[in-house]
Amino acid sequence: xxxxxxxxxxxxxxxxxxxxxxxxxxxxxxxxxxxxxxxxxxxxxxxxxxxxxxxxxxxxxxxxxxxxxxxxxxxxxxxxxxxxxxxxxxxxxxxxxxxxxxxxxxxxxxxxxxxxxxxxxxxxxxxxxxxxxxxxxxxxxxxxxxxxxxxxxxxxxxxxxxxxxxxxxxxxxxxxxxxxxxxxxxxxxxxxxxxxxxxxxxxxxxxxxxxxxxxxxxxxxxxxxxxxxxxxxxxxxxxxxxxxxxxxxxxxxxxxxxxxxxxxxxxxxxxxxxxxxxxxxxxxxxxxxxxxxxxxxxxxxxxxxxxxxxxxxxxxxxxx
Numbered sequence: 001x002x003x004x005x006x007x008x009x010x011x012x013x014x015x016x017x018x019x020x021x022x023x024x025x026x027x028x029x030x031x032x033x034x035x036x037x038x039x040x041x042x043x044x045x046x047x048x049x050x051x052x053x054x055x056x057x058x059x060x061x062x063x064x065x066x067x068x069x070x071x072x073x074x075x076x077x078x079x080x081x082x083x084x085x086x087x088x089x090x091x092x093x094x095x096x097x098x099x100x101x102x103x104x105x106x107x108x109x110x111x112x113x114x115x116x117x118x119x120x121x122x123x124x125x126x127x128x129x130x131x132x133x134x135x136x137x138x139x140x141x142x143x144x145x146x147x148x149x150x151x152x153x154x155x156x157x158x159x160x161x162x163x164x165x166x167x168x169x170x171x172x173x174x175x176x177x178x179x180x181x182x183x184x185x186x187x188x189x190x191x192x193x194x195x196x197x198x199x200x201x202x203x204x205x206x207x208x209x210x211x212x213x214x215x216x217x218x219x220x221x222x223x224x225x226x227x228x229x230x231x232x233x234x235x236x237x238x239x240x241x242x243x244x245x246x247x248x249x250x251x252x253x254x255x256x257x258x259x260x261x262x263x264x265x266x267x268x269x270x271x272x273x274x275x276x277x278x279x280x281x282x283x284x285x286x287x288x289x290x291x292x293x294x295x296x297x298x299x300x301x302x303x304x305x306x307x308x309x310x311x312x313x314x315x316x317x318x319x320x
Contacts, residue, residue, distance in 0.1 A: 018044065018045050018080075019042050019043070019044055019045075019078075019081075020043050020044060020045045020047075020079065020080060020176070020177065020208050021041075021042060021043040021066075021077075021078070021079055021177055021208070022041075022042045022043075022077070022078040023039070023040060023041040023042070023062075023065070023066075023075065023076070023077050023078075024040050024075060024076050024078075025038050025039075025040065025074055025075040025076065026038070026039045026040070026041070026062065026065060026072045026074070026075035026077075027039070027072060027073050027074040027075055028061050028065065028070060028072050028073055029073055034232050035058050035061040035232055036058045036061050036062060036065075036072065036229075036232045037231070037232040037233050038074075038075075038233065039058065039062065039075075039229065039232065039233060039234040040234045041062060041227055041234060042237065043177065043208050043210060044208065044224075044225075045206070045208060046203050046204070046206055046207070046208060047203065047208050047209070047224045047225065048199060048200070048203055048208075048209045048211055048222050048223045048224050048225075049208075049209070049210050049211065049223065049224065049225050049226070049227060049237070050211045050212075050213065050219045050223035050225070050226045050227070050240070051063075051210055051211065051212045051227055051229070052212075052213070052216075052219065052226060052227070052228050052229070052248070052252055053228055053229035053230060053252060054230070054252055054253070057228075057229040057230055057231065057232065057252075058229045058231075058232040058233075059212055059229055060181075061232075062229065063099060063179055063181055063210075063212065065077075065086065066086065066092065066097055066099070066177075066179060066210075067086075067089060067092050067097065067099045067179070068086040068087065068088045068089045068090070068091050068092030068093075068097075069089060071086075071087060079095050079096070079177075093173060093175070096174060096175055096176035096177055097175065097176075097177045097179070098170035098173065098175035098177070098178055098179070099179040099181060100163065100166055100167055100170065100178060100179065100180045100181060100183060101181055104162050104163060104166050105166065106118075106154040106162055106165060106166055106169075107154060108153060108154050108155030109153060109154075109155065110153065110154060111129070111132070111133075111150060111151050111152060111153055111154070112136070112140070112145075112148060112149075112150045112151070112152055112153075112154055112157065112161075112165050113129070113132040113133045113135070113136035113150040113151065114127075114132055115154050115165055115166075115169055116132075116136040116139055116140065116150075116165065116168050116169045116172050117132065117135070117136065117169070117172055118169065119169075119173070129151060132150075133150040133151055136150050136168070136172070137150065139168040139169075139171045139172045140164075140165070140168050142168065142171055142201070142202070142205065143164040143165075143167045143168045143171070143198050143201075143202075144164060144194060144197065144198045144201065145161065145164055145165065145168065148161065148165075158191070159186060159187060159191065160187050160188075160191035160194055160195060163183060163187075163195065164194075164195070164198060167198070167202075171207075175207075176206075176207060176208065177207075177208050177209075177210065178202065178207055178208070178209050178210070179209075179210040179212070180195075180199065180209060180210070180211050180212065180213075181212045182212055182213060182214065183195050183211075183213070184196075184213065184215060184218065185214075192218075196218065196221060196222050199211065199222050200222055211223055216245060216248060216249070217245075219240060219248070220240055220243075220245075223240050224239065224240065225237045225238060225239050225240065226238055226239075226240055226243065226248065228248075228251045228252055230251075230252065230253075230254050231254075235251055238251075
C-alpha cells in the first residue's frame with residue numbers, strides 16, 4: 001500500500017531533467033470555499049505529467065490558473081526559473097502555455113489549414129488557400145495528420161481529427177506546455193490510441209504535456225509522473241513506475257480501498273422484527289374496486305359505439 005496517504009512522508013519523485021514549470025503554494029478561494037490550498041505542481045522538460053483527482057479536487061481551477069483565466073490569491077509561478085504573472089489568457093499564451101479543451105474551438109466552416117493559423121498571429125502574407133495548406137503542413141504532420149487534406153473544412157473531420165487540428169493550431173502559436181483536459185472523453189478506442197501516440201510524439205520533440213484524465217489506464221501508458229490533487233491540496237508527485245492502480249486510487253481517495261469496500265458479513269444476523277398477515281386499508285377491497293372500474297369503462301365504450309353506429313359493424317366479428 002502507498003505509504004504517504006495521510007502523512008505525505010514519502011519523498012517525491014526526483015527529476016533528472018530541468019524543471020520547465022513550477023507552481024508553489026497556489027491558493028484560490030471562492031468565498032468560504034477553498035478550491036486550491038497551498039498546492040504545488042511542477043512539470044519537467046519533455047515530460048508527460050498526469051494531473052488526477054476526484055471531481056471537485058481542484059484540477060479545473062489549477063488548469064484555469066495556468067491558462068490565465070483565474071488569478072490565484074497566493075502562490076508563485078515560474079517558467080524556466082523565472083517568475084511569471086499569468087493575468088489573462090494572452091499572458092499565458094505569450095509564455096508558451098496552451099490548453100486543449102474538451103469543447104473544441106475550431107470554426108467548422110473554415111478549412112483545417114485556416115484553423116491552424118486562426119489567432120496564431122504567425123502567418124504572414126496573402127491568405128491564399130494553397131499557401132495556407134503548405135504552411136500548415138509541418139504542424140499537421142507533428143500531430144500525426146500527415147495524410148489529412150488540409151483544405152477540407154473542419155466540420156467534415158472526425159472528433160479526433162478536429163482535436164488534433166486544434167493541437168496543431170497551438171503548436172503554430174509556439175506552445176511549449178500543452179495541457180490536455182480530458183482529451184479522450186468522447187473518443188473511440190481507435191481514436192484514443194491515436195491521441196496517446198501523438199502525446200508521446202510531442203514529448204519526443206521537446207514539448208511538455210499536462211495530461212488531465214479520469215481514465216487511469218491511460219496514465220500508466222503515457223505519463224512519466226503523476227500529481228494528485230485531493231480537496232484542493234497537492235500530493236507529492238510520483239513516478240508511474242512506482243505506483244499500481246490500487247495505490248493510485250488510494251492516493252486520490254486518501255484512504256485504503258479496504259475502508260471503501262468492507263468485506264461482506266459471513267451470514268445474516270438474528271431476526272429483529274417480523275410481520276405476518278398484515279393488510280393496510282389501501283389494499284382491502286382493491287379487487288372489487290378494480291372490477292367496478294373496468295365495468296364502468298366497458299359501459300362507456302359501448303355507449304360510444306352505439307352513438308357512432310360502429311356496434312352494428314362490429315357485430316359480425318363478435319359472432320365469429
